[in-house]
Every structure is written in C-alpha cells, then in structure tokens.
Amino acid sequence: MSDLALSVLDLVPVRRGQHSADAIAATVALAEHADELGYRRYWLAEHHNMPSVASTNPPVLLGVLAGRTRRIRLGSGGVMLPNHAPFVVAEQFAVLEAAAPGRIDLGLGRAPGSDPVISALLRSSGHTSEVDAFPNHIRDIEALLDADGAALRLGTGEQYVVRATPAAAGRPEVWLLGSSDYSAQLAAELSLPYVFAHHFSGEGTERMLDLYRSRFVPSVSQAVPRTFLTANVVTADTDAEARALALPQLQHMARLRTGTPLTALDTVEQAAAATLTQPQQDLVDTMLGRWFVGAADDVAERLAAFAARFEVDEVMVTVGAGAHEGDPIDRTPARERTLDLLAAHLPQRMLVAA
Numbered sequence: 001m002s003d004l005a006l007s008v009l010d011l012v013p014v015r016r017g018q019h020s021a022d023a024i025a026a027t028v029a030l031a032e033h034a035d036e037l038g039y040r041r042y043w044l045a046e047h048h049n050m051p052s053v054a055s056t057n058p059p060v061l062l063g064v065l066a067g068r069t070r071r072i073r074l075g076s077g078g079v080m081l082p083n084h085a086p087f088v089v090a091e092q093f094a095v096l097e098a099a100a101p102g103r104i105d106l107g108l109g110r111a112p113g114s115d116p117v118i119s120a121l122l123r124s125s126g127h128t129s130e131v132d133a134f135p136n137h138i139r140d141i142e143a144l145l146d147a148d149g150a151a152l153r154l155g156t157g158e159q160y161v162v163r164a165t166p167a168a169a170g171r172p173e174v175w176l177l178g179s180s181d182y183s184a185q186l187a188a189e190l191s192l193p194y195v196f197a198h199h200f201s202g203e204g205t206e207r208m209l210d211l212y213r214s215r216f217v218p219s220v221s222q223a224v225p226r227t228f229l230t231a232n233v234v235t236a237d238t239d240a241e242a243r244a245l246a247l248p249q250l251q252h253m254a255r256l257r258t259g260t261p262l263t264a265l266d267t268v269e270q271a272a273a274a275t276l277t278q279p280q281q282d283l284v285d286t287m288l289g290r291w292f293v294g295a296a297d298d299v300a301e302r303l304a305a306f307a308a309r310f311e312v313d314e315v316m317v318t319v320g321a322g323a324h325e326g327d328p329i330d331r332t333p334a335r336e337r338t339l340d341l342l343a344a345h346l347p348q349r350m351l352v353a354a
Contacts, residue, residue: 004307006342007041007316008034009077009199009230012054012061013332015248015265015323023054024061025330030319031065033336035072037343040314042069043077043107052252052265059092066100075105077195077230077316078177082110086137090144090164093172097145098165104172107195108141110134110183135186138176145171179204184212191219193226199318202290205229209310228314231306232291234321235299235341236334245334246293247271247284248322254283268322268334291320296341304346317342 010030014023031042042065044058055061058076065074074096079089089106097104143150149163176187179197187194188211196208209227216225232249236242248271256262258280266274276284292299292306307315321334 004304004346005040005314006303006346007039007043007073007228007314008339009043009045009316009318010055011045011047011318013249013265014052014054015267015332016263016270017267018264018329020054022330024064026332026335027054027061028064028068029331030335030339031072031074032068034339035069037339039072039339039343041073041075041105041316043075043105043316045077046080046083046109051263059089059096062096062104063099066096066103071103073103073105074100075172075175076107078107078109078175080109080111081134081137086140087144087162087164090141094145094165094168097168097170097172101170105175106141106145106172107175107177108138109177135190138174138186138190138192142174145174147171179208181208181211184208185215188212188215188225189217191217191222193222195228195230195316197230199230199232205310228312228316229306229310230316230318231303232287232293232320233299233303233317233338233342234291234293234319234334235296235338235345236321237295237341239294239298242293242295242299242321243288244268244272245321246288246291247274249320250284250287250291251276251280253287254280257283265322267325269325271322292317293320296345300342300345303342 010027012023012027014020034042044055044061046055046058047053048056058079062074093104093106140150144162144164147168149161152160152162154160174192175195176183176192177195177197178184179200184194194212196205198205212227213225218224234242234246236245245268248266248268251271251274252265254276292302303315319335319338321338323332323334327333
C-alpha cells in the first residue's frame, strides 16, 4: 500500500451560531490545510435547502478554492446532473480547468441532492437533465469538453459546432459517482472512472466494485477500471475524544433518517447533552460501527486495511469531527486536526499527488 493516497470530501457543514460565510471560511481553511499536507483531491458535494450544509453550488465554491490552493486537485462530489443543463455544467468546469489547469475533477451524480420541491425549483427556469437521459448527457458533457467540441446537425442539414470553451488546452477529469448497480454498470459501459459512495451506508461495496471492474469497457482515454472509496473519518488523540467529536454529525444523521426536522449542527457540548429516541440511538450506534472513529494510529491502520481489502489506491475521507463551544467561528480545528493526524500516522509516501 505504498502508493495509497488520501483525499477529502466536504459538504461545508454549518454549526449552530455560524453564518454561511463562516462555514465557507472554515472550508477554505480546511482545503488550504489539505493542500499543504499533500492530500490528493478536495471535492465538494451538492446539497440544497439543508440548514447544516452550505455546499449548494460546487462550481462556485471550487472557483474560490482554486485561487487559494496550489497543487491539490479540486472537484465536485458531485454535480447532480438532473438539476442542471449539461451545457452549463460543461462550461462551468471548462472555466475551472482554464483557471486551474490539470487540477479539476468533474464528478457527476444522478440523485437530486434534495427533496422534490427543491428539484422542481431547480428546474423551473427551463429544461434540465432528466434522469432517464443521464447516460446521454454524460456523453454530451464529455464531447463538449473536448477541444474539438460537439457537432450538432441542424434541421437544415447544416453542421453546428458547440464548445464549452473557445480554445481548450486541457479538460477536467470526468468521474461517475453512485451507490447502486446502475451507476457501477454505467461507469463501466462509458469507460469512466467510478466512485462508490461507501460512506453512505458501508454496504454493497464489494459487489459494486466487482460489477464495475468485471464489466469495464477499455477505451483510448481509460484503458483499465479506476476507482477509489469514500469513508467517514474522525480522529483525535484518544478514542473517547474522537467519539465525542463524531457525535454531532452522527446524531444529525440519525435525526435525518428518522424524519426529525433538521437544524444546524450541534456543538460537541450540545451533542453530549442531547437526548435521542431509541431508534435514533440505534442508528448512531450502527453508524459508529461503520465509521472510522478513534485514536489516529488505530484509524490509520484501519484505513490502510480498508484500502487493501477493496484493492484501491485512494481513500476520500469525509471528516465528521464537530466543533467545541469555544472554537473560532470561521474554523473547525477538529477537522483540521483529523487531517494532521492522518498525515502523521500514515507514511508520507502514502500522501502522493496524482
């Protein structure tokens, strides 16, 4: 596992007492820190209308991070394609690639990233990508990002060339994200690199990777299947401290899955004093068993074993550490500390650039 790399997936969490500006400032600080430590990628998820998540618009946030980082790859984890016109997505990421050449990933997903009301609002201004057209729209984006563009045949028979940017010198790397048989098979069919969302539930990972690898169709641009995995991670100096830091996010997820109205994330102190229903506590216990939570040496060892088990050379961590009452409003020191500890407890050669 000497070539294992670590990356970061961020939802830009918002805790009680924070404004969106504070949460974004904390994410910028975390991305800068990951860049300095040698992490491979920093991806931003797309979620809408959630009081605890400020990652509503990955391309805009990635533009901010491109100007604040030097070498780390930046990407979407992912852009939820049913919410957007493919041409707009291609243009956005072509601009990002021009601004940060060789550092941009375009991760595409099929889920809406919110509820049906928000999905309707996202589509109210005009046509967007329908779920059934997802495979074709992925092909469209890939063609539009190419330096030669895509050729359309008009009703008159005339050929009309469309490009995402006038003169591309490079292109973002397109990844397909998913948590189902459908996404694994589609990534294989389209010869795309694939990321299975292991951090969602921790179930079905082996089957999805086997499906993707066994059905992969080699292409000129992607000769072999390529994948990595995601994992929820919280590390600290002791197991007890790590568990306390994980509680705000764990309890929040339990409330989400039991239909409880959501708020911004609790602090560590608020989570320690919270009362959960038995079903919520059961969910917390189950998730805690699947997350990588504990002292850094133990978590680092478990992550290396996790990567070896599924034969991947990269793990993307969602850092679920909460904030204490007295922490700076525009930073989350425990998230930064998790990245520090992972870098310190894994061999430096394991934190390599792509």
